[in-house]
Amino acid sequence: MVKQRIEVYKRGLIIFAMLIGAVVLSPLKSRAFQLSGQAEISVVTCSPGNEAYSVYGHSAIRVHDAAYNYDIVFNYGIFDFSAPNFIYRFAAGETDYLLGAYRFDAFVEGYKKEKRSVFEQTLDLTPSEKQKIFDFLLWNAKPENRVYRYNFFFDNCATRIRDVLADNIEGGLEFNLEDQSHKTLRRLTKDYHGKLLWLNFGIDFLVSSESDREATVLEEMFLPDYVMKHFANAKKNGEGIPVVKKLTTIYKAPNNDFKSSKITSPFVVFLLLTLFVVYFSVKEFRQGKIKNGMDYFVFGFNGLMGIVMGWFVLFSEHPAMSPNYNLLWGVPLNLVFAFAWSIKKWRPVLNYYHVFISVWLIAFICCASFVPQYFHPVFYLFVIMVLSRSLAHSIIIFKRFKFGQQSVA
Structure with missing residues (x-):
């Protein structure tokens, strides 16, 4: 499944490279690709899977402009498991992830095959905010900018979504402190380990006392579900306007009946x-x-x-x-x-x-x-x-x- 996902990402990157080339090398040259008034930007949240790499779910940003038949998802969660010394580098905390972009329908299809739900929160943004976010994503997706050093708690596919949007929305975002779970970082991860008992054991084995402090609202958003939760009640700072204007279920997966064996726990x-x-x-x-x-x-x-x-x-x-x-x-x-x-x-x-x-x-x-x-x-x-x-x-x-x-x- 990992290899299949990587192939989808690679195909998507090729398509996106062609798109970037078309934009950058177009006669406009000095001008960025201009979104139309129909453009929408949304936060996409995918439910957890059954594998260690997918057990916490996933987040991405969708840019949809029907006027240009433009429907691209920007994904900060791409990695290559076949890269040299991947296991060692992952253990050493030296794993590099990258931002990729590909068609939204291909993105959703991958999660349908894995029977993982996909939700979309359409954001209430001004045209200038949409353009600013989109311009940043295009810049960030360039080969020289797209790689970043993965950090499980503080810099991953979910925290990047939070930061990109907060940094490019006028006045930033104000999250509701009353939504804080008051759980520790360790406890937050354990909520996802019910099916993967050996993963739970391994994390408790290696993760230190630093994970046993209470996570702030911002820190909770290392988990995609908490990005979705906190954005639902977030407001544009200074305006008091809810940043999410609509929640859509793109795909509702059937109940997951995956069970781990207690005998081999x-x-x-x-x-x-x-x-x-x-x-x-x-x-x-x-x-x-x-x-x-x-x-x-x-x-x-x-x-x-x-x-x-x-x-x-x-x-x-x-x-x-x-x-x-x-x-x-x-x-x-x-x-x-x-x-x-x-x-x-x-x-x-x-x-x-x-x-x-x-x-x-x-x-x-x-x-x-x-x-x-x-x-x-x-x-x-x-x-x-x-x-x-x-x-x-x-x-x-x-x-x-x-x-x-x-x-x-």
């Missing part, structure tokens, strides 16, 4: 893994001999998660990556410990690390409610896994010291 998968680890930890403790194979896996896995989070904190340009308090339970040092634990002669000394990490994680559980960051329930399962191993070692160490025995694993 992160909580179920890691709950089963936790029960497995705890069972063998208790069994080995009762036998008085803790085997090392499980330690390598549990500490290595936990440390690897910490390394991944640490990389995003230090190197990713994405917003809300730091400070990430998940590093309190996902400890990068655990990966080093897992390798060091394989050296038998070091174990008598490394046993004390079990005591340290036990105290550390117990303190985390006791203090987690005071940390200014939301912790996904699965994260506590990761803590239990490590605790089941470290506590078993720690208690055996205590018993051996109590009875004057040397501590050897």
Whole structure:
């Protein structure tokens, strides 16, 4: 589906390039393309899809001038998944999106195929405001101007729509503060994650405490639905005139019956893994001999998660990556410990690390409610896994010291 969407975008860009050429190279030359009195500019909102890239919906700007049979949608959400190093660049926050433009009917057809509703809010603008917005979009769509650095919360296909219109409408826009949801940035995204539980888990894993502050009305508009919501009650600043004069349903999709499997959800998968680890930890403790194979896996896995989070904190340009308090339970040092634990002669000394990490994680559980960051329930399962191993070692160490025995694993 992504490849199909890219092909539609590419065809649209070719058509638009021809249009730009016709405008720029026309005999008018020094004059911009002049909209007629019939021209309308509107905000287009598309409902969420079932894929990770489409789960939050989409926004675009439509320019329709029936006098010239001109009906173009300007879309700030174009990216090329096949671009070199796309995954790495996306993770590093170095993904470049671009503005493209193509015929509105082709745009709508793509969403019909995906069974995603399309709504249009026609704006109440003066002819000069329409022309100013259109001129800016034409300028912004030029090859040298159309690329921008994508930022999930603060600079995406939805925020660009908000800014383009607010900056080019006389006096700007005044949004109704009473429409504020009073939700955090994280909570706003979670409203869309009901069907994609692994995406929800992944975002909670990587996104920091910065996402746990309440979003302002302007910040809420990183989501297309909130662009639609806030524009519905927005007014031209200083005039008190509602900016939206008409709402039209371009396409109403049937009810989406997509459901995710609870059996393969992160909580179920890691709950089963936790029960497995705890069972063998208790069994080995009762036998008085803790085997090392499980330690390598549990500490290595936990440390690897910490390394991944640490990389995003230090190197990713994405917003809300730091400070990430998940590093309190996902400890990068655990990966080093897992390798060091394989050296038998070091174990008598490394046993004390079990005591340290036990105290550390117990303190985390006791203090987690005071940390200014939301912790996904699965994260506590990761803590239990490590605790089941470290506590078993720690208690055996205590018993051996109590009875004057040397501590050897």
